[in-house]
Amino acid sequence: MMQSKVSLLALMVSAALLGGCGDATTTIVEKEPIVEDDHDDDDHDHGDAEGNAGRLVVSAKDANQVSVFDLNDNDLLADFTTINPVSALHATSGSRYAMLVQRNQDLVEFIDGGLWQEEHGDHFDTFEQDPAMAEFSLNDSRPTHITHGEGQTAVFFDGNADAGIPAAVAVFGEHTVEENGEFSLLHYNVNMHGAAQARGEYLISTVRDADSDSSLPDKIALFHQHDDHFDMEQVFDVSCPGLHGSAQNHDFISFACTDGVVVIEQDGNNFAASKIANTGDFAEGMRVGSLIGHHDNGTFIGIAGTALFSIDPEHGEITSIDWQNEDSARPVGYGFVEHGEGFVVLDDSGHLTILEHHDHEHEGEEEEESSWEFGAKVHVSEEAEEMPEGSSFSMTISHAQDVVYISDPIAGHVVNVDLDSAEISGELELDFTPDKLLWLGIGAEEDGHDH
Secondary structure (H helix, E strand, O other), X not given: OOEOOOOOOXXXXXXXXXXXXXXXXXXXXXXXXXXXXXXXXXXXXXXXXXXXXXXXXXXXXXXXXXXXXXXXXXXXXXXXXXXXXXXXXXXXOOOOEEEEEEHHHOEEEXXXXXXXXXXXXXEEEEEEOXXXXXXXXXXXXXXXEEEEEOOEEEEEEOOEOOOOEOOEEEEEOHHHHHHOOOOEEEEXXXXXXXXXXXXXXXXXXXXXXXXXXXXXXXXXXXXXXXXXXXXXXXXXXXXXXXXXXXXXXXXXXXXXXXXXXXXXXXXXXXXXXXXXXXXXXOOOOOOOOEEEEEOOEEEEEEEEOOEEEEEEOOOOEEEEEOOOOOOOOOEXXXXXXXXXXXXXXXXXXXXXXXXXXXXXXOOOOOOEEEEEEEEXXXXXXXXXXXXOOOOOOEEEEOOOOOEEEEEEOOOXXXXXXXXXXXXXXXXXXXXXXXXXXXXXXXXXXXXXXXX
16 A cells, blocks of 8 residues: 655635634635644643633734633633734644644644543543643644544645645644653645545545646545554545535535535444435525534534535535525634534624524425524624734633623623523633634533443
8 A cells, every 4th residue: 555645736825714714704715815641740730621611722913922811710821922813713633732724834733621531440540721822843844634534633735836835634632732752744745725534543644636727625434543644545536626625424524515515424444435426505606615513413514605504414415504694694603502402603794603403304205304403693892893904803612601702892701602591701811902812721521421
């Protein structure tokens, strides 16, 4: 088996939103883009995860400052100076570390949030310490899309067309960050704006034809990890023109194309790909450009401009979601909540929409069809029209409580939205203009040791 050297051409990016790429707008611009021991001898405090709200990481607008707050009392725990202003914030797979992406400077720094658990015999020990800058960092060209799966984080480096730097994918776990250790890399031989999903010893990542005039990938391949590198095992025979956006859940991996969504089902060591075509609900030129998945939910959510779609890979269906957005309100943040039973959308008009998941049986069949219904809408800002140019609302989801945190650059604060009551339940005043924010801590499922 030979190590793969996949040919790709030019770099691209969508307009920046959550991950520094512009997934939610699905506007694709083919140009250079502008833009997550022995415990008896440790020196950490052993804490109790139950009831710990976690920590909030907030970056300052147009500054190389990142602050970490204790969400139990809103106390400032630490300020950190990054090498460059942060273009995106992501958590590692277990939400212990913050990934401080500095895309145009080819750098990802890491902050240890200071809350984590370790397995010890028949139980898990909880650790708590002050936040600290980690020694571990990533230094490769244009880190862009960051995804999680199987306790791993995958970072897709787009490369740099002008400098002749090829794309790459780094895959690592939190132990690698803790130990400042080595990690596995997939090397391409040309640059591209791609996407990758880690599945244990496998990596599903994008491929594009070197002769294509488009800067976007159009194929998907399966790679197998061997020590510090990946070998290509197969290229799936389902095309995906204009590929942009990917996600995974328990059984499926999905990639968004101009004409539909490719879904890849994993059964042990076997992977099978098929495509779900766009429906009549898609206007001319509309396509899914972002995909979101959750381990415990069988459907994916697709973002297509201002529209939302439910993608059901088991039944091969794409259905429109009525999220009752106002006029042309555009999503600027989104994600699964409540262990996959809910989904939230933050839009640029200052509303947080809460969607609820229900199962309905197919007519005449025993199988169930997943669907999403409007639950509630929370108004988080009265002054959205005064948003400064280059700023936007930002959100992060707590895994410890049913709470969403939303930053408001206009008011200079962060508000807590309680998902059970659909009301604002708290506020964190800031002495700087917030840009990105990120929750870190121990999730409720971890506290219950549901691993």
